[in-house]
Amino acid sequence: MDILCFGEPMLEFNEQSDGRFLAGHGGDTSNCAVAASRSGARVGVLTHLGADAAGDSFMQLWKNEGIDTEAVARNAHAHTGIYFITHGPDGHSFSYLRKGSAASLIRPSDIDPEVIGRAGILHVSGITQAISDTSCDAAFAAIDAARSAGVKVSYDTNLRQKLWPLPRARAVIHAAMEMADIALPGLEDAEALTGLSDPDAIADFYLGLGAETVALTLGSDGTLVAAGDRRERVAAFPVEAVDATAAGDTFDGAFLAELRAGSDPFVAARYANAAAALSTQGYGAVAPMPTRNAVEAFLRE
Ligand code: ADP
Numbered sequence: 424m425d426i427l428c429f430g431e432p433m434l435e436f437n438e439q440s441d442g443r444f445l446a447g448h449g450g451d452t453s454n455c456a457v458a459a460s461r462s463g464a465r466v467g468v469l470t471h472l473g474a475d476a477a478g479d480s481f482m483q484l485w486k487n488e489g490i491d492t493e494a495v496a497r498n499a500h501a502h503t504g505i506y507f508i509t510h511g512p513d514g515h516s517f518s519y520l521r522k523g524s525a526a527s528l529i530r531p532s533d534i535d536p537e538v539i540g541r542a543g544i545l546h547v548s549g550i551t552q553a554i555s556d557t558s559c560d561a562a563f564a565a566i567d568a569a570r571s572a573g574v575k576v577s578y579d580t581n582l583r584q585k586l587w588p589l590p591r592a593r594a595v596i597h598a599a600m601e602m603a604d605i606a607l608p609g610l611e612d613a614e615a616l617t618g619l620s621d622p623d624a625i626a627d628f629y630l631g632l633g634a635e636t637v638a639l640t641l642g643s644d645g646t647l648v649a650a651g652d653r654r655e656r657v658a659a660f661p662v663e664a665v666d667a668t669a670a671g672d673t674f675d676g677a678f679l680a681e682l683r684a685g686s687d688p689f690v691a692a693r694y695a696n697a698a699a700a701l702s703t704q705g706y707g708a709v710a711p712m713p714t715r716n717a718v719e720a721f722l723r724e
Contacts, residue, residue, distance in 0.1 A: 425464040425683040427542035428456040431526035433504035434477040447707040451548045451672045454708045458676025460488045463715045467491035471525035477503035494538045498525035527555040531564035540572035549581025566602050578603035580612040606634035610641050622647045636688045650688045657692040664703035673702040
């Protein structure tokens, strides 16, 4: 398996401008897994779902996408992750996340080092959004298992400030970043977490924590990639973006898939910028995520 994604899948209900709610599969873990799989990587998900209809629906999605579910367990006493997003008149978004999901109850003892040892990369995102101390400990257990087995660790900050106070989130995320080989922060998160605003300074910060590769995503300004002594701004692709909700997750999945396909981080970022740009052209997280063929056709245009 190329990439094993750890975290909390969530069914999302996203308010549209006409007041309707668009329902879809979301949560960065599942989004990243789908994006990587569509880019041709062999992908698995490591999580717990509830024994409910939302859980069935994720299992069906992953089956359709060719994603391995060997490391997915169902908890009969908890619900599958779920959240709602509403938008205020000034464009501000508010999200409500239902606590206590099956994924938030994952314990360190649920982590099977053997499953992790079979992956090329363990991708963990936003330990803060795993909501509970237990699942946070489980995330670190997974990271430890990966490091012991020589599996690369990839980490995306995916900060959700409302769930944990910033100082606490910062401490936990920095601890995770210290163990990550591949750091995939978004600029907004990184600014809040590091107190820095200059992308180069932020890249230096994450290299200083120990990452060998940093890809700092800058929205429509593309990505700053730093690896070893080399550093480059990789341009975004100008597109009419209608919904950039899962752009960062699509970037992560496509970037990791392309690394596993043998590209260097700079080539991988160009590929991932293209995949993420395409994903902003449709509504919802999963539906507009492009396949490798679509990304390559777009890059040839
Ligand atoms: P996050 O959601 O994690 O903050 P970003 O907003 O930085 O992630 O977006 C991730 C990537 O998606 C960017 O590096 C860029 O390649 C692409 N992207 C995001 N917004 C746009 C846009 N408006 N136009 C083109 N590409 C975009």
